[in-house]
Amino acid sequence: MLAKSDEDAVVRKLKTEGLVESEIRDEIAAIKRQKNLPLPHFSSLVISSWDEYQKRFWIFVLILLLPLSVNIPFYFLPQDADLLYSLLNVYEIFGLSTLVFVLFLACIYFIFTVVASQLSRLAIYSVIFLPNTASARKAYREALPKLAGYVWISVLSAIIIIGSLALFIIPAIIFSVWFSFSGFVYFNEDARGQDALAKSREIVRGYAWQIFLLFLLFGISAFLVYIVLTSGLEAILSLVFQGRDLSIITLDIMPTAFGLLIVPLFLIFSKRIYEHILYVKENISLASIQGNKKMIRNSALAGWVLVVFSGIFLSYFIYSGYRFLLGEKITTRNIDTFTIRVPLEKYKRANASYPENLRALIPDYADKLPATFREEENFSYTVIGDGVNYEICVSYEEDEKECFTGSENGS
Secondary structure (H helix, E strand, C coil), X not given: CCCHHHHHHHHHHHHHCCCCHHHHHHHHHXXXXXXXXXXXCHHHHHHHHHHHHHHCHHHHHHHHHHHHHHHHHHHHCCCHHHHHHHHHHHHHHHCXXXXXXXXXHHHHHHHHHHHHHHHHHHHHHHHHHCCCCXXXXXXXXXHHHHHHHHHHHHHHHHHHHHHHHHHCHHHHHHHHHHXXXXXXXXXXXXXXXXXXXXXXXXXXXXXXXXXXXXXXXXXXXXXHHHHHHHHHHHHHHHHHCCCCCCHHHHHHHHHHHHXXXXXXXXXXXXXXXXXXXXXXXXXXXXXXXXXXXXXXXXXXXXXXXXXXXXXXXXXXHHHHHHHHHHHHHHHHHHHHHHHCHHHHHHHHHHHCCCCCCHHHHCCCCCCCCCHHHHCHHHEEEEEECCCCEEEEEEECHHHCEEEEEHHHHCC
């Protein structure tokens, strides 16, 4: 194996053997052309990457404040089924136009978080590729002009990887490894779009399995470190804030913060692999890159087709879920309209008239009101004829109402 640090030693050894400069260059080039020249050992990559990471740690922290602050509002949003119920309530209470507006704002927020993430990653590239980048502000100034091109490379690679999922997970992993250096190629060599992806593919050629295993080892190591650190922090927080709900911190903020802080270390780790391969390969042929571009175009087309079909399927899934939740709510309201009649009749038997409002039923005639009758926008209750009868109207979908009176209940 010939790494950068070893070249001087090799040159000195060849000189002692009496070789002239031209012969030494030929020997060095021959060593570099050896097939399957291995990458540096995982431990040496981690140690050298950690040394660089430590030196610039606080710059990385300041850079990562942007994506971290952008993600914080997400922790306070409803999750999973609660989110669907919340959207359903928005539609029922405020109407379709308000729901569309809420979804539009959600899309804007999602796009903003993606852009913030991409911009912060470019700022990290500025720090690790440009030695004179000594502050987060300067890193972001260097990154901003390159944002549009980097986002396009990210979109293009994501589309291709999504398209490869049609052939299950293995092709997606392969494409992910192939394109793992596309960001470096774009930032360091100013290759754009398909050129960056094609050049990354050619850099990886012959090293794909080694790169995959190095990335896998890094991921496993990072996960183990995360488990140890977060377990210790959770224990400390539990002692300091006894009895308090810390789920937002332990389940949301801590994983995100650790995930963000590990990104610069991983990028430095990846950059060292990238630079080592470039050093070994030196010149990458234009013909091989052009062949890769054809493969990329075909894969991108398949990806776009899969994305369109996935979008259609997802829309149908969301609509089906909405109709299910709506039906569940309507069923609940139907049950509640029958349940409320019992305490109403008890009240009438005891007081010779129906109550002025449903809250008068608590606590003597009902422990609590059924869910439908806890929010006034769901129903209206009217006493008829000095309390001899009543009318309840329950709101359903699309401003439809269903009304019933005490006489309809057999009173």
